[in-house]
Amino acid sequence: MDIDIIELSERKARFVLSGVSASFANALRRSILAEVPVLTIDDVNVYENTSILFDEQLSLRLGMIPLKTDIKSFSLPGECTCKGEGCPSCQVSLTLSAEGPKAVYSGDMVPTDPKVVPADATIPIVELKEKHKVVVEAIARLGTGRSHSKWQAGVASGYKNMPVVTIGDCDSCGKCVEVCPREILKLNGSKAKVTDIIECSMCRLCEEACDMDSIKVSSDPESFVMTFETTGALSASELALLAADSIKKRAEQLTEIIGAL
Numbered sequence: 079m080d081i082d083i084i085e086l087s088e089r090k091a092r093f094v095l096s097g098v099s100a101s102f103a104n105a106l107r108r109s110i111l112a113e114v115p116v117l118t119i120d121d122v123n124v125y126e127n128t129s130i131l132f133d134e135q136l137s138l139r140l141g142m143i144p145l146k147t148d149i150k151s152f153s154l155p156g157e158c159t160c161k162g163e164g165c166p167s168c169q170v171s172l173t174l175s176a177e178g179p180k181a182v183y184s185g186d187m188v189p190t191d192p193k194v195v196p197a198d199a200t201i202p203i204v205e206l207k208e209k210h211k212v213v214v215e216a217i218a219r220l221g222t223g224r225s226h227s228k229w230q231a232g233v234a235s236g237y238k239n240m241p242v243v244t245i246g247d248c249d250s251c252g253k254c255v256e257v258c259p260r261e262i263l264k265l266n267g268s269k270a271k272v273t274d275i276i277e278c279s280m281c282r283l284c285e286e287a288c289d290m291d292s293i294k295v296s297s298d299p300e301s302f303v304m305t306f307e308t309t310g311a312l313s314a315s316e317l318a319l320l321a322a323d324s325i326k327k328r329a330e331q332l333t334e335i336i337g338a339l
């Protein structure tokens with residue numbers, strides 16, 4: 079297996095995965111979406127709420143705020159020594175106390191652990207009018223996207239087969255260059271050339287435009303262009319490594335189960 083990184087920033091990754099099957103690429107996509115645990119608000123104690131939102135609506139909004147997650151500091155409630163009753167190893171609280179008139183944002187939440195903060199400080203929670211007040215304590219726990227989308231660490235995770243465009247005899251008529259919607263075909267001397275194959279959408283318009291039948295568009299069955307973004311709870315590199323680790327652990331578990339049969 080080879081990995082060729084095209085783009086890697088704090089919240090987005092794009093890379094070419096070669097020498098793997100489509101099932102493995104799909105397993106990685108699914109693992110990014112559903113198998114990596116992150117902290118999310120799971121319980122809310124509402125002490126005062128005179129805003130226009132019902133307690134349930136307010137709690138739902140709080141649950142959708144991505145929280146920066148230091149995965150090594152917390153355990154999943156079901157795997158914690160407290161057996162899920164709740165302790166500093168499996169849960170952390172944030173408080174919110176605000177009085178109108180003002181717009182309340184995620185950045186107004188005060189964490190008890192300074193590392194567990196909202197990934198973005200400008201997510202709107204509620205607009206408080208004169209004399210409106212909100213006082214809540216929110217409890218965050220680890221969970222995975224498999225049980226609820228609020229624990230989804232990755233978003234927009236997808237892949238496509240690596241496109242392959244071959245160009246044979248060419249009279250430089252330029253018709254394929256004109257029709258390519260991604261503008262990745264260029265005339266180079268006496269022949270058309272592909273400038274950025276990863277951007278090819280495999281629309282085959284170039285094939286249809288070529289009177290000489292010189293262009294062939296296909297795909298590599300063992301090479302995939304993968305893209306995903308994060309909610310900000312984890313960095314893109316952390317998420318990719320944890321997703322791959324999750325596949326490895328589950329494969330090992332499966333081997334153990336089959337071995338014990």
Ligand code: SF4
Nearest residue numbers: 258278279281282284
């Ligand atoms: S298949 Fe479509 S996107 Fe790809 S090179 Fe041909 S015209 Fe351009």
Ligand code: SF4
Nearest residue numbers: 248249251252254288
């Ligand atoms: S359409 Fe065919 S002949 Fe014309 S430039 Fe493209 S590849 Fe060459």
Ligand SMILES: [Zn+2]
Nearest residue numbers: 158160165168
């Ligand atoms: Zn615990």
